[in-house]
Amino acid sequence: MVNEKADALKITKRDEDYSRWYLDIVDRAKLAEDSGIRGCMIIRPEGFALWEKIQQILDGMFKETGHTNAYFPMFIPVSYFSKEAEHVSGFAKECAVVTHHRLKVTESGEITVDPEAELGEPLVVRPTSETIIWSAYRNWIQSYRDLPILLNQWANICRWELRTRPFLRTTEFLWQEGHTAHATFDEAEAEAKQMLEVYKTLVEHYLAIPVFAGRKTENEKFPGADHTYTIEAMTQDRRAIQVGTSHHLGTTFSKAFDVTYLSAEGNQEYPFATSWGITTRLIGTLIMVHSDDQGFVCPPRIAPLQVIGVPIYRKEAEKEQVLNRFSELEEQFKSLKAFSFKVDTRDNLSPGFKFNDWELKGIPLRLEIGPRDLKNGTAVLVRRDTGEKVNVAQSELETQIKTLLDEIQANLFQKAKEFQQQNTYFVETYEEFKAGIEKKPGFYIAYFDGTPEDEEKIQEETKATGRCIPLGQTEVGKCFYTGRQTSTQVIFAKAY
Amino acid sequence: MVNEKADALKITKRDEDYSRWYLDIVDRAKLAEDSGIRGCMIIRPEGFALWEKIQQILDGMFKETGHTNAYFPMFIPVSYFSKEAEHVSGFAKECAVVTHHRLKVTESGEITVDPEAELGEPLVVRPTSETIIWSAYRNWIQSYRDLPILLNQWANICRWELRTRPFLRTTEFLWQEGHTAHATFDEAEAEAKQMLEVYKTLVEHYLAIPVFAGRKTENEKFPGADHTYTIEAMTQDRRAIQVGTSHHLGTTFSKAFDVTYLSAEGNQEYPFATSWGITTRLIGTLIMVHSDDQGFVCPPRIAPLQVIGVPIYRKEAEKEQVLNRFSELEEQFKSLKAFSFKVDTRDNLSPGFKFNDWELKGIPLRLEIGPRDLKNGTAVLVRRDTGEKVNVAQSELETQIKTLLDEIQANLFQKAKEFQQQNTYFVETYEEFKAGIEKKPGFYIAYFDGTPEDEEKIQEETKATGRCIPLGQTEVGKCFYTGRQTSTQVIFAKAY
Numbered sequence: 001m002v003n004e005k006a007d008a009l010k011i012t013k014r015d016e017d018y019s020r021w022y023l024d025i026v027d028r029a030k031l032a033e034d035s036g037i038r039g040c041m042i043i044r045p046e047g048f049a050l051w052e053k054i055q056q057i058l059d060g061m062f063k064e065t066g067h068t069n070a071y072f073p074m075f076i077p078v079s080y081f082s083k084e085a086e087h088v089s090g091f092a093k094e095c096a097v098v099t100h101h102r103l104k105v106t107e108s109g110e111i112t113v114d115p116e117a118e119l120g121e122p123l124v125v126r127p128t129s130e131t132i133i134w135s136a137y138r139n140w141i142q143s144y145r146d147l148p149i150l151l152n153q154w155a156n157i158c159r160w161e162l163r164t165r166p167f168l169r170t171t172e173f174l175w176q177e178g179h180t181a182h183a184t185f186d187e188a189e190a191e192a193k194q195m196l197e198v199y200k201t202l203v204e205h206y207l208a209i210p211v212f213a214g215r216k217t218e219n220e221k222f223p224g225a226d227h228t229y230t231i232e233a234m235t236q237d238r239r240a241i242q243v244g245t246s247h248h249l250g251t252t253f254s255k256a257f258d259v260t261y262l263s264a265e266g267n268q269e270y271p272f273a274t275s276w277g278i279t280t281r282l283i284g285t286l287i288m289v290h291s292d293d294q295g296f297v298c299p300p301r302i303a304p305l306q307v308i309g310v311p312i313y314r315k316e317a318e319k320e321q322v323l324n325r326f327s328e329l330e331e332q333f334k335s336l337k338a339f340s341f342k343v344d345t346r347d348n349l350s351p352g353f354k355f356n357d358w359e360l361k362g363i364p365l366r367l368e369i370g371p372r373d374l375k376n377g378t379a380v381l382v383r384r385d386t387g388e389k390v391n392v393a394q395s396e397l398e399t400q401i402k403t404l405l406d407e408i409q410a411n412l413f414q415k416a417k418e419f420q421q422q423n424t425y426f427v428e429t430y431e432e433f434k435a436g437i438e439k440k441p442g443f444y445i446a447y448f449d450g451t452p453e454d455e456e457k458i459q460e461e462t463k464a465t466g467r468c469i470p471l472g473q474t475e476v477g478k479c480f481y482t483g484r485q486t487s488t489q490v491i492f493a494k495a496y
Numbered sequence: 497m498v499n500e501k502a503d504a505l506k507i508t509k510r511d512e513d514y515s516r517w518y519l520d521i522v523d524r525a526k527l528a529e530d531s532g533i534r535g536c537m538i539i540r541p542e543g544f545a546l547w548e549k550i551q552q553i554l555d556g557m558f559k560e561t562g563h564t565n566a567y568f569p570m571f572i573p574v575s576y577f578s579k580e581a582e583h584v585s586g587f588a589k590e591c592a593v594v595t596h597h598r599l600k601v602t603e604s605g606e607i608t609v610d611p612e613a614e615l616g617e618p619l620v621v622r623p624t625s626e627t628i629i630w631s632a633y634r635n636w637i638q639s640y641r642d643l644p645i646l647l648n649q650w651a652n653i654c655r656w657e658l659r660t661r662p663f664l665r666t667t668e669f670l671w672q673e674g675h676t677a678h679a680t681f682d683e684a685e686a687e688a689k690q691m692l693e694v695y696k697t698l699v700e701h702y703l704a705i706p707v708f709a710g711r712k713t714e715n716e717k718f719p720g721a722d723h724t725y726t727i728e729a730m731t732q733d734r735r736a737i738q739v740g741t742s743h744h745l746g747t748t749f750s751k752a753f754d755v756t757y758l759s760a761e762g763n764q765e766y767p768f769a770t771s772w773g774i775t776t777r778l779i780g781t782l783i784m785v786h787s788d789d790q791g792f793v794c795p796p797r798i799a800p801l802q803v804i805g806v807p808i809y810r811k812e813a814e815k816e817q818v819l820n821r822f823s824e825l826e827e828q829f830k831s832l833k834a835f836s837f838k839v840d841t842r843d844n845l846s847p848g849f850k851f852n853d854w855e856l857k858g859i860p861l862r863l864e865i866g867p868r869d870l871k872n873g874t875a876v877l878v879r880r881d882t883g884e885k886v887n888v889a890q891s892e893l894e895t896q897i898k899t900l901l902d903e904i905q906a907n908l909f910q911k912a913k914e915f916q917q918q919n920t921y922f923v924e925t926y927e928e929f930k931a932g933i934e935k936k937p938g939f940y941i942a943y944f945d946g947t948p949e950d951e952e953k954i955q956e957e958t959k960a961t962g963r964c965i966p967l968g969q970t971e972v973g974k975c976f977y978t979g980r981q982t983s984t985q986v987i988f989a990k991a992y
Contacts, residue, residue: 035632037572040570043567045565048564048566051567052565069548070538070539071539071544072539073533073536073537073668074536075592076533079607088607093599095599096571096594096597098592098593098594098595098621099593101592102589102656103593103620109578111575111578113593135532136529136531156652172569
């Protein structure tokens with residue numbers, strides 16, 4: 001039985017099959033599983049706890065920056081999409097379409113769609129909510145006094161995907177979508193940039209994932225946006241993954257939905273819009289960036305459970321003593337409220353099995369106490385990130401745990417940052433880039449002022465896309481594709 | 497302009513048109529609005545803040561009782577419903593059916609459903625999740641060690657409704673649904689009862705809504721349940737409204753989805769299930785129970801904003817002094833963290849308009865300070881529930897506000913409780929009942945041991961349904977319909 005269970009913990013090695021390694025971790029760490037419904041996953045409690053932490057942190061930051069939450073319908077009439085041409089071609093194509101509102105049981109007992117219950121106008125399950133929200137803003141916005149509107153929505157979203165992968169790309173996913181309205185371009189611009197900063201704080205400070213922040217190229221921006229900001233992370237197979245976007249939508253949607261406001265000067269004006277979102281894809285990124293061949297690695301600040309206690313004993317008498325000591329510690333740590341702690345009291349499993357199990361699940365720190373420790377007043381702390389064992393006095397446990405959790409958090413960020421830096425190259429010529437990205441995947445920074453068509457050609461030839469135009473870059477250089485002088489740098493990479 | 501705005505605050509009186517009164521409050525207090533999409537509402541920030549409070553309180557209680565959250569797909573294949581006959585006839589009939597996964601743009605530029613993208617099997621947007629969750633539990637449950645499973649999901653739900661009303665009955669609504677699996681009938685029974693108690697605490701302690709807790713009659717129980725527990729509140733038009741239900745599902749779903757576990761004794765057994773839910777309908781109930789002809793009345797413990805400050809001044813010099821004092825108080829109250837407070841600094845509106853506006857929005861307590869108060873070190877607190885003005889020293893504001901908020905909370909519960917008691921009657925004969933419910937709507941308690949058919953006849957004749965069988969009743973009496981001796985009492989009422 002133990003052998004059979006040990007098998008259940010085995011995961012494919014990263015170097016053997018990166019894709020399989022990722023799926024193994026998602027499955028064995030019980031983060032998510034396939035639902036049997038095309039492209040839809042079940043987010044299991046361990047995985048959902050990560051999303052709850054993300055929600056809690058983000059929602060706090062949204063409220064600190066003056067936003068409130070609201071909720072709009074998940075069904076959007078098809079006609080709403082036709083109001084904004086660019087948006088519909090980008091979004092409304094592959095989607096779930098509700099055409100009927102009733103089932104019926106046939107004479108043979110089968111359940112089928114009732115043909116008599118066809119909807120007059122089909123409804124799309126929201127692929128994003130700009131259209132329905134701006135249709136409501138038409139009634140909400142009359143005067144400059146009604147602005148700004150700073151709303152956010154936590155919701156489920158549906159985009160019909162051909163090839164799916166848990167968290168990274170699913171037909172249904174969870175996200176938050178901010179939708180704001182402003183009197184001026186500059187205000188909207190400040191908002192879009194502020195929310196990118198909020199995302200960067202979440203991702204770098206809490207998830208320990210280093211990112212490049214930048215603007216999207218024309219080809220990669222949001223359909224209907226004036227411009228799009230993005231943060232891009234690097235996975236361990238050296239690809240780019242977009243983890244958050246913030247769009248300055250200009251007056252695209254206020255014009256499409258005929259929303260105007262009376263300015264303080266008495267003129268009818270179109271308000272400016274932003275929208276911004278982060279999805280459950282972030283959990284996939286978290287797994288891909290930090291995990292190793294032993295399983296999931298979770299940074300302490302986002303870990304629902306930070307410290308796991310594993311009692312070590314052989315005889316019954318030892319067991320009682322050790323478990324008592326763990327109960328005392330549980331009480332002590334609970335009242336301290338500085339970190340989350342649980343004891344693995346399962347008595348049908350060996351300590352070795354438990355070590356592997358909690359390593360697989362990514363718990364940042366393990367606390368072991370055995371009979372000898374009881375005598376000596378000692379304990380062992382084992383770091384998930386490095387495997388290092390730290391012998392400590394039980395009297396110093398609180399301080400040591402807090403210090404180690406901070407060190408693990410810092411180390412994970414540092415490690416990922418170094419990895420990102422080691423795999424980021426500056427290239428001057430297109431030949432250098434083509435040769436480079438074929439042999440050494442990674443981020444390639446180059447001066448670029450090509451057209452969208454040029455970017456498409458680059459993608460055809462190399463499978464790499466323009467991930468972002470890093471912010472704050474002012475120097476001038478020669479475009480690696482056209483040879484023209486430009487101040488625009490672009491990061492090219494293969495992407496998820 | 498002020499007159500036009502004052503008009504916007506007017507609401508229909510309860511006695512004139514109860515239904516219109518409710519809709520007016522929802523609209524004018526900006527809690528929700530019609531989306532233009534059949535039966536779907538937009539929950540505006542003020543309304544959604546109430547849902548967030550409910551979520552926060554409930555989620556805390558769920559976790560204290562050992563539950564964790566997870567997320568299951570919103571799409572359920574039609575075939576899942578055919579596995580449980582009773583369930584499908586109760587649920588899957590009026591629903592949103594996804595039949596296609598693509599739109600296309602026609603040559604004339606119109607957007608239509610792409611007939612080539614028809615799904616092999618239609619998908620239903622979840623009307624409840626028992627089927628998809630128990631289909632997953634099949635893989636999760638093998639041994640008695642895997643039990644109990646104590647899960648909850650926060651989600652959106654769709655039931656195609658003919659007649660809708662914001663919060664009370666909408667095609668899409670928000671809810672939480674708990675789904676648990678247990679080794680024994682008794683454990684599941686304890687769980688179902690525990691969650692009913694959790695709901696009762698939420699509704700009575702926080703929302704100040706008194707309820708009757710009981711079991712549903714055969715006719716009113718959940719399709720597929722062994723039995724259903726419910727809490728029922730009384731609205732001001734003396735109807736019943738179900739605000740939370742907890743179902744003991746027996747082995748209905750484990751059998752339908754072929755879920756068994758190996759018991760400690762080595763036998764294959766079917767686990768027992770519960771499910772329990774509370775929806776955004778609770779917000780509708782909250783509005784209906786406490787509000788008055790001035791607008792929404794919100795109990796302090798559930799109010800997102802508890803105290804609103806309205807500065808009183810005429811001259812510019814006064815304005816600055818008064819606003820400064822309010823800024824000081826804002827800082828003071830913020831660091832106190834005992835209640836939420838905001839100052840209405842809009843300078844284009846009169847104090848009178850502001851009073852009406854915040855009364856309409858249901859803020860429990862108003863704090864007024866004017867130039868004379870500044871001199872005297874005094875302030876006026878005005879209760880939303882009674883309209884009572886309380887003169888207090890500014891030095892005692894913190895204590896007084898806390899005391900008054902507690903008093904308002906207690907008073908609202910007491911008032912609703914008295915109303916419920918005054919409109920609850922015990923009847924011995926069916927004639928007494930028929931005459932009573934026609935003249936005086938309310939809750940009618942009677943001994944009843946009739947059949948489901950009897951209950952249907954009563955409904956046909958009186959439009960009243962069996963709301964619940966109150967818990968803890970042991971005495972014996974004569975059934976008001978059949979004349980037989982029985983220990984079962986039933987509350988009959990017209991219901992939402």
